[in-house]
Amino acid sequence: xxxxxxxxxxxxxxxxxxxxxxxxxxxxxxxxxxxxxxxxxxxxxxxxxxxxxxxxxxxxxxxxxxxxxxxxxxxxxxxxxxxxxxxxxxxxxxxxxxxxxxxxxxxxxxxxxxxxxxxxxxxxxxxxxxxxxxxxxxxxxxxxxxxxxxxxxxxxxxxxxxxxxxxxxxxxxxxxxxxxxxxxxxxxxxxxxxxxxxxxxxxxxxxxxxxxxxxxxxxxxxxxxxxxxxxxxxxxxxxxxxxxxxxxxxxxxxxxxxxxxxxxxxxxxxxxxxxxxxxxxxxxxxxxxxxxxxxxxxxxxxxxxxxxxx
Amino acid sequence: xxxxxxxxxxxxxxxxxxxxxxxxxxxxxxxxxxxxxxxxxxxxxxxxxxxxxxxxxxxxxxxxxxxxxxxxxxxxxxxxxxxxxxxxxxxxxxxxxxxxxxxxxxxxxxxxxxxxxxxxxxxxxxxxxxxxxxxxxxxxxxxxxxxxxxxxxxxxxxxxxxxxxxxxxxxxxxxxxxxxxxxxxxxxxxxxxxxxxxxxxxxxxxxxxxxxxxxxxxxxxxxxxxxxxxxxxxxxxxxxxxxxxxxxxxxxxxxxxxxxxxxxxxxxxxxxxxxxxxxxxxxxxxxxxxxxxxxxxxxxxxxxxxxxxxxxxxxxxxxxxxxxxxxxxxxxxxxxxxxxxxxxxxxxxxxxxxxxxxxxxxxxxxxxxxxxxxxxxxxxxxxxxxxxxxxxxxxxxxxxxxxxxxxxxxxxxxxxxxxxxxxxxx
Numbered sequence: 001x002x003x004x005x006x007x008x009x010x011x012x013x014x015x016x017x018x019x020x021x022x023x024x025x026x027x028x029x030x031x032x033x034x035x036x037x038x039x040x041x042x043x044x045x046x047x048x049x050x051x052x053x054x055x056x057x058x059x060x061x062x063x064x065x066x067x068x069x070x071x072x073x074x075x076x077x078x079x080x081x082x083x084x085x086x087x088x089x090x091x092x093x094x095x096x097x098x099x100x101x102x103x104x105x106x107x108x109x110x111x112x113x114x115x116x117x118x119x120x121x122x123x124x125x126x127x128x129x130x131x132x133x134x135x136x137x138x139x140x141x142x143x144x145x146x147x148x149x150x151x152x153x154x155x156x157x158x159x160x161x162x163x164x165x166x167x168x169x170x171x172x173x174x175x176x177x178x179x180x181x182x183x184x185x186x187x188x189x190x191x192x193x194x195x196x197x198x199x200x201x202x203x204x205x206x207x208x209x210x211x212x213x214x215x216x217x218x219x220x221x222x223x224x225x226x227x228x229x230x231x232x233x234x235x236x237x238x239x240x241x242x243x244x245x246x247x248x249x250x251x252x253x254x255x256x257x258x259x260x261x262x263x264x265x266x267x268x269x270x271x272x273x274x275x276x277x278x279x280x281x282x283x284x285x286x287x288x289x290x291x292x293x294x295x296x297x298x299x300x301x302x303x304x305x306x307x308x309x310x
Numbered sequence: 311x312x313x314x315x316x317x318x319x320x321x322x323x324x325x326x327x328x329x330x331x332x333x334x335x336x337x338x339x340x341x342x343x344x345x346x347x348x349x350x351x352x353x354x355x356x357x358x359x360x361x362x363x364x365x366x367x368x369x370x371x372x373x374x375x376x377x378x379x380x381x382x383x384x385x386x387x388x389x390x391x392x393x394x395x396x397x398x399x400x401x402x403x404x405x406x407x408x409x410x411x412x413x414x415x416x417x418x419x420x421x422x423x424x425x426x427x428x429x430x431x432x433x434x435x436x437x438x439x440x441x442x443x444x445x446x447x448x449x450x451x452x453x454x455x456x457x458x459x460x461x462x463x464x465x466x467x468x469x470x471x472x473x474x475x476x477x478x479x480x481x482x483x484x485x486x487x488x489x490x491x492x493x494x495x496x497x498x499x500x501x502x503x504x505x506x507x508x509x510x511x512x513x514x515x516x517x518x519x520x521x522x523x524x525x526x527x528x529x530x531x532x533x534x535x536x537x538x539x540x541x542x543x544x545x546x547x548x549x550x551x552x553x554x555x556x557x558x559x560x561x562x563x564x565x566x567x568x569x570x571x572x573x574x575x576x577x578x579x580x581x582x583x584x585x586x587x588x589x590x591x592x593x594x595x596x597x598x599x600x601x602x603x604x605x606x607x608x609x610x611x612x613x614x615x616x617x618x619x620x621x622x623x624x625x626x627x628x629x630x631x632x633x634x635x636x637x638x639x640x641x642x643x644x645x646x647x648x649x650x651x652x653x654x655x656x657x658x659x660x661x662x663x664x665x666x667x668x669x670x671x672x673x674x675x676x677x678x679x680x681x682x683x684x685x686x687x688x689x690x691x692x693x694x695x696x697x698x699x700x701x702x703x704x705x706x707x708x709x710x711x712x713x714x715x716x717x718x719x720x721x722x723x724x725x726x727x728x729x730x731x732x733x734x735x736x
Contacts, residue, residue: 061735063694065394065413081731083724084702148563149555150570171558172501174714260502261557262707262714277387278701280412280694 054286062283064276075287085288087263088271092292095182095267096246096299102186103242104235107193112223114194115201125195132191140255143184147171147256171257174264181265184252189245193238200234201227236308240300247296268292342374344626344633347389347400349616350380351650352581359649364642371636374629384504397623401630406616408685408700410442410450411692417449418620418627420634424448427638432660437683441615441657441692450617451638454647454654455683457676458509458612460603461582465596466494466574475600479517479543482575482603486551489574496551497573500710503561507706508686509612510577510602515540515705516688517605522705522729523690530729532708533722536607541712541721543605548713557710569593577602580653580673601675611679612686616654652676698732 024030058075062068079085114125131139147170149155155167170180204227212222250269253259259266259274268288276285351357357380365376379400381389390409393399394416410417424442428434438452462475470488486496499506515521519536523529548556553573555563564576569590576582586594602611618637620630636642640660647656648666652673656664657680667674686705687696699705708725712718 063412064391065416078731083728148566149553150567150572166553166555169553169555169558172553172555173557177558257558258502258504258560260560260703260710261500262710263502263703266502274701275698277391279698280387280391281698284698 054290057283057286058290060283062281062286064280064282068283071283075284076291078284079287079291084263084266084271085291088266088268088288089291089295091178091263091265092247092267093295094178095185095249095265096243099182099185099189099246100239100242102182103189103193104239106186106190107197107238108231108235110190110194111197111201112227114198125198128194129191131188132195136188136251137255139188140184140252143180144256147180172261174261177257177261177265181253181256184256185246185249188252189242193242196238197231197234200231204230236304239303243299243303244296247292247299342629343377344374344402344629345377345379345400346402346633347379347381347386347393348404349383349386349406351653353584353650353653356646356650356654359646364637364646367642368633368636372632374633376633394621401624401626402618402620402634404453404616405450405619407614408692408697410617410619411444412694412697413619413621414444414449416621416623418622418624418631419447419449420451420620420631421448423631423635423638424451426635427451427658430660431640431643431658432662433658435657435659435680435683437613437680437685438615438657440688441613441685442617450619451634452657453616453618454656455676455680456505456579456614456616456653457655457679457683458505458577458579458614459675459679460600461568461576461578462598462600463494463574463596464598466492469494475598476603479514479547479603479605483543483547483551486547486575490551494574495553495572496547496575497553497556497559497564497567498547498575498577499559499561499564500548500557500706500713501559501563502703502706503559503563505612505614506559506561506564506576506578507703508700509614511544511706511709512612512684512686512688513602513610514544514605514709516610516684517602517607518543519605519607521689522687522699523696523733525689525691527690527693527695528733530726530733532729533726537722538718540605541709541718544709545712545718557714568597580651580676583670583672584651584653597672599672599675601679609682611683613683615657615685655680695733695735699729702728702732704728704732 025034057068059070059072060068061071061074110128114121114128118124145151146153149166149169152167152170154170155163158167159165168176171177208226208230209222212226217225248269249267250273253265253267253270254273257265259270268291272285272289274285275281275288279285346360348357348360357378360378365378369375383406386404386406387409389399390403390405390413393403394413405413424434425448434452437455442448442450442452460475464473466489467473467475467485469492470485472485476482476485489495498510500511501507515537518540520532520534520540521537522532524531553567564573564578565582565585567573568576568578568582569586571593580599583594583597583599586597602609618634620627620634624630637646643656643658644661644664647654647661647664651669652666655676662677667677685692686700690696704725708721711724712721
């Protein structure tokens with residue numbers, strides 16, 4: 001028996017060409033692209049365009065309200081010769097690394113504690129999210145009072161313990177000021193770490209712990225050889241997010257210290273803003289903001305490789 | 311069922327977009343409107359006076375409705391930049407500090423309005439001209455200064471035998487030493503605030519004869535004996551009279567410290583007394599205000615001018631100009647100034663003896679200070695290079711680093727390197 005396939009294929013093709021719009025829309029490939037188009041356009045307009053425009057600006061001498069002139073890498077060279085820029089780079093690096101490490105360790109401890117059974121567990125878990133939920137500007141203003149020597153509860157306690165009045169100048173001393181913003185950032189970001197890792201902890205099958213216990217594993221060994229390896233992908237993701245958010249932090253410093261004292265807390269984002277908006281140097285400001293990019297990319301790349309190897 | 315839903319979804323989405331496009335109506339039928347962008351004033355009666363009196367009067371006279379759009383003073387530069395970059399937004403804008411000089415090329419020449427106001431209202435202060443003209447043309451209409459002067463506690467000064475505010479920085483230093491010993495330190499901002507730091511540090515530098523840049527606007531002259539003397543004074547002034555915390559202060563800090571009765575002297579706008587009278591009457595009773603002390607080269611004050619301008623791309627240029635002319639008339643200006651007592655110090659001599667100065671005699675030094683007030687960076691003309699120096703806190707941090715122990719020579723050298731880099735392209 002011979003198959004008469006050719007005429008049938010031809011008929012099918014003609015049906016396909018003549019198909020109404022509804023059939024065309026029903027195709028998985030067409031429909032999926034149509035569904036993808038709005039977010040892609042959204043991303044291109046609100047992320048892609050500003051990013052590309054930022055690159056163009058960074059290559060221009062572009063005072064606000066004046067036309068720009070192409071200057072190549074001159075803005076980056078200016079930054080290279082600017083002592084504040086290097087101070088800002090160091091500040092941002094220290095701030096990001098220390099705050100992220102504190103959040104990682106503290107967040108993991110918080111998640112482990114929250115994974116235990118205790119009364120009012122759900123309420124406590126919800127309350128823990130408060131620092132993350134409260135608008136940053138609002139919580140920073142509260143911290144401003146906490147760190148003000150005249151009103152500070154910290155200084156009041158320290159003075160009670162014998163420290164000479166009025167106690168440390170948390171925001172007036174360059175080292176204490178950096179320490180303060182790191183602590184506040186950690187306080188704010190800890191719940192994000194804690195809750196995300198808690199979600200990860202709850203996906204660990206209890207049988208693995210039972211098997212490890214039967215094999216004689218101690219509590220530390222169960223954590224080291226069961227919990228940690230299984231949490232690793234989540235730690236990676238949450239650390240990536242944290243590094244990005246911390247590196248580009250703006251509100252906390254802008255409200256609390258505005259980069260002072262003497263640029264001790266100036267970060268890339270606040271410095272770029274001051275130059276672009278305060279001085280009206282849009283090109284130079286964009287170059288400072290873009291200087292974050294390679295450092296951030298390298299940091300994330302290194303972290304990804306490290307975590308994957310492990 | 312699934313396929314039908316998808317199709318239906320897309321059809322509905324398409325219909326929605328089409329309906330939105332068709333549904334738009336031309337704006338020609340709308341009445342004439344102008345938008346006036348202004349800082350949200352610290353003195354609420356000032357904004358209320360515009361909204362409830364001036365805007366209504368203008369609409370009644372001309373049929374043009376004025377939308378008084380308020381924004382925080384901190385976000386004003388961002389708002390003005392956005393309008394400038396996008397070419398759309400408010401028709402008339404408040405500007406302050408160095409903004410008129412950053413946007414000068416896009417600002418409409420309003421010399422005719424300014425000259426007319428000068429002729430009819432007693433003439434402009436020299437400092438008004440300094441804060442509003444570029445190459446002889448008025449780019450904005452100066453409205454007022456928000457002066458930064460000395461605020462002092464009369465009761466605590468009296469405890470060390472001082473009834474009248476000291477005339478010179480050295481005399482103030484001697485008083486400050488005694489007051490700090492009695493647990494009443496001074497508090498002058500040395501951190502990265504917006505105005506309270508520049509408000510006393512530039513006048514201090516000038517009063518010792520120091521300057522950042524020459525009058526030519528490009529020759530850096532910060533490295534001088536005069537600057538060194540000002541820094542040496544600031545170091546001992548900080549060490550012997552102040553709280554350590556001032557190094558990290560922003561603009562709200564000295565106000566908080568004042569109302570907490572933590573400091574006996576600071577440098578601030580009139581608002582410190584205004585708020586004390588409203589919320590802390592006992593503190594207001596012992597608060598007085600004085601001009602900045604003099605140094606070897608004289609007495610100086612900062613010019614923190616507020617002004618109003620129109621962008622040249624505005625589609626309603628003439629309407630905006632007509633409104634600004636109307637607003638600058640003494641009939642309107644007098645009432646608006648009076649609504650804020652003297653928080654906004656007029657820059658026209660015609661208001662030097664206005665009744666508003668009789669309301670609170672302790673504010674009079676803010677008027678008298680206008681005679682020797684200058685913009686930051688004086689005597690160099692305002693420029694984007696100067697704005698960069700200010701945004702990088704070059705002068706503020708030069709003083710602050712000296713106060714934390716860095717040598718005078720080193721802080722001046724650092725500032726000079728930064729300024730030369732900033733002014734290199736001039």
